[in-house]
Each structure stands twice: as C-alpha cells, then as structure tokens.
Amino acid sequence: MKKLAxxxxxxxxxxxxxxxxxxxxxxxxxxxxxxxxxxIEKYGVTKGCIKGLWRIIRCNPFSKGGYDxx
Amino acid sequence: MGTLWNLIIYNPILNILVSLYQLTSNLxxxxxxxxxxxRVAMIPVMAPAMKMRKKQQELKPKLDKIKEKYKDDKMKxxxxxxxxxxxxxxxxxxxxxxxxxxxxVMIAVYRAVSSLTNGIALEEINNRIYLDTFKFTDNYxxxxxxxxxxxxxxxxxxxxxxxAVIVQFLTGMMMLPYVEEEEKKxxxxxxxMDDMAxxxxxxxxxxxxxxxxxxxxxxxxxxxxYIVVSTLAQLAQSYHYTGWGGLTPWIKRLKFGNVKS
Numbered sequence: 001m002k003k004l005a006x007x008x009x010x011x012x013x014x015x016x017x018x019x020x021x022x023x024x025x026x027x028x029x030x031x032x033x034x035x036x037x038x039x040i041e042k043y044g045v046t047k048g049c050i051k052g053l054w055r056i057i058r059c060n061p062f063s064k065g066g067y068d069x070x
Numbered sequence: 071m072g073t074l075w076n077l078i079i080y081n082p083i084l085n086i087l088v089s090l091y092q093l094t095s096n097l098x099x100x101x102x103x104x105x106x107x108x109r110v111a112m113i114p115v116m117a118p119a120m121k122m123r124k125k126q127q128e129l130k131p132k133l134d135k136i137k138e139k140y141k142d143d144k145m146k147x148x149x150x151x152x153x154x155x156x157x158x159x160x161x162x163x164x165x166x167x168x169x170x171x172x173x174x175v176m177i178a179v180y181r182a183v184s185s186l187t188n189g190i191a192l193e194e195i196n197n198r199i200y201l202d203t204f205k206f207t208d209n210y211x212x213x214x215x216x217x218x219x220x221x222x223x224x225x226x227x228x229x230x231x232x233x234a235v236i237v238q239f240l241t242g243m244m245m246l247p248y249v250e251e252e253e254k255k256x257x258x259x260x261x262x263m264d265d266m267a268x269x270x271x272x273x274x275x276x277x278x279x280x281x282x283x284x285x286x287x288x289x290x291x292x293x294x295x296y297i298v299v300s301t302l303a304q305l306a307q308s309y310h311y312t313g314w315g316g317l318t319p320w321i322k323r324l325k326f327g328n329v330k331s
Contacts, residue, residue, distance in 0.1 A: 015274070018119075018169070024126065025119050025163045029148045032166045059165040067148035 005045050009037045027065025032056050038070040079175060081198045084182045088195065091186070091212070092204045098216025098295060101183055105296050108179055109303035115172055119163045120311040122155070127247055127312075129158060180293070186212065187222045187292030214292070221292030230294045231286025235279045237298060241305045242275035246316030 013033050018025055026032050036052025043051065051070070059065070086107070090100035126133070132154060140147040185195065192206045199205045206212075214221040225231055286294055314321050 015277075024122065025166060025169050027163060027165045029144070029151075056166050056170065058167075060167040061164045063165065065165070066152065067145045069144070 001045050002040060005040050005049070006037060009033055009040075027059055027063065028055070028068045029066065030069065032059055035068070035070060042070055075178075076198070079178045080181065081200075083175070083178045084185070084195065084198055085200055085204070087182045087186060088199055089201075089204050095213060096216065097186060097212060097214055097221050097292060098219070101221075101292055101296050102299050104183070105179075105299040106303065108175075109300065109307075112172060113307070115164050115168055116307065117311075120307065122163055124312045125155065125158055129154060180296070183296045184290065184293050187214065187290040216292075216295075219291045221295070222290050224287055224289060225291040225294060228286065230291050230298060231283060234282045234286055234294055234298045234301065237301045237305060238282050239275065239279045240317065241301055241308060242278060243317045243320075244305065244308050244312070244315040246272075246275070248313075248315050248318040 013019075017033065019031075024031075028035065030038070032052065032055050035055050036048065039051040039055075040048030042048065055068070087100060087104050090104050091097055094100050094103070133151065136150050136154065137147065140150060192210060192212075196205045218227075219225060219230070282297065285297065308315070
C-alpha cells in the first residue's frame, strides 16, 4: 500500500506535474508532492496522506508559502 | 459527492454551453466560443505562474548565487528567494490548491462538451438547464454538422487531428527555455537534477502529440475541436509571456532564409 502510494506520487512527478513544462506553481519548499512523499515515508499511508492533503489545502492564494519541511 | 459535483461545477458549465448552442444553433461555433471563454476565465490563475517562469529564467544567475550562499540553511534560502522575487515584482503563484480546482473544472468542461457530442438523452440535459427558454423541445435533435464534420464522430480525414498534433508539438517546443548557442558552450556542466528534469521535459514534447493522435482517431471531432482551440489558447498565452522559447532557432532560420534570398 505504501509502495503503491509512493509510486503514484513518483508517476505524478515524472509525467503529470506542471514543473515538467517549466511552470512552478507550488508556494512551498519542498513542493507539495515532495512533502507528501516524505510524509508517507515517515508516518505511513493514512497519516502521511492526511498531512499531504492538509498541505495542499494550505497552498492557496491566501497563504504565505516558504520553507515548510515534514 | 456526485450531487455536489453536479450542483457546483458540472451544471453551471453545461448551462453556459447549452445557452451558447441555443443562441447560435451551431454546435461547432458554440464549442469554439465556449473554449475561448473558459480560457479567458483562467487567465488570472495562469498569469502569475507564467510571469514567474519568465522571471525565474532571467534571475537564474542570482538565484544560483543565493543557493550557493545559503546551502546549509534552507529556511533562510527560501526566505531570500522570495525576497528576490518580490524585489523584481513577481507575485507568488496561486498555489497547488488553485491548480487542482482548475483541473477539476477542466474535467467538467470536457464532460460538458462530450455529453453534447456523444448524443446523451436530451431529457437528461434538460433536467440540468436552469432557464426554460434554453431547454430543448421534445423530439429535438442537436445539429451536429460543422463544416464537413459530424461532431459526434471522429474526423474521417484527420484534419482536426493533424492540427491538434502540430499545435501541441509547437506549444511543447515553445515551453522549453531558449539557450543561445554561445551560452550553451560557456555554461558549466549542469547538475544531475537539472539534466533529468530537462530530459523528461523533452520526452513530454513527443509524448503529448502522440497521445493527441490516438485521441483524434477515437474521440468525437467536437471534443477534438475543443482540444485544438484550448491548445491554441495556451500557445498564444505562452508567446505573450515568454516569447518563442525553444522555437527561437526555427524562427530565426525562417527569417534568415528570407534575408538570404
């Protein structure tokens, strides 16, 4: 399950992410996908996904962005 | 979840498309106008990210310097990077949530276009239309002819498909950053990470047109017209913010050829 989640994120990063065409849309460092990847590695699928989801919700026009590690 | 999706996203979008059709009674024209409208509505979201891309390319030497200086203090690094962006008048991008919402809207747009071309029961569409004047009457059949096309079937002559493939390829090329020949030589060996990102980017330039070719052979041509107009809009947007990009050498060659003759 954990492996599947991590593979899916890797697939997104390689083939779907807008960063591939040079558009960097994330306000945070590390970016939302890297953050979620690390969170799943650290806390497991359930808690990691929740943490990742919360991060994506925070990544909106009204937040400040910046450095925000797992 | 399904009802929420219909209520907030799908129904409003379908209403706009059906209203356009009822006003023009030409499905092809309504799809084109509709796509342009959607793209215009998305400009405020896309513009900051596109501007940022251009600035990032310009500021790359400065950014590299900062990276070198604050290698060990990531907190400080992110802060300094933002300061540099702000000083140069770049607004931070709209963020990941906004782009996810945009993708969801694009799925709804796609579904609205394909539901009109795929010959879904008109009653089902009628149920979603807010204004009675825009509802379809009984026994009505949507006029699906546009130029030589039957919008509910794939393009038999592959003209629309061909245009989609070419336009998508050109857009992909434009998205690549343009590096002057001399600069290329002078540049130090890029880090492994940069190299990988660049190779994936190059790979995508060929992947997406191939995908469009397959779409063109299977999807209704109405949907393909939507894809073509949408890609054209992206191309125009990309030209406006970052110029010809990776296409620059080709454009130069074209002009040079003219001068020579």
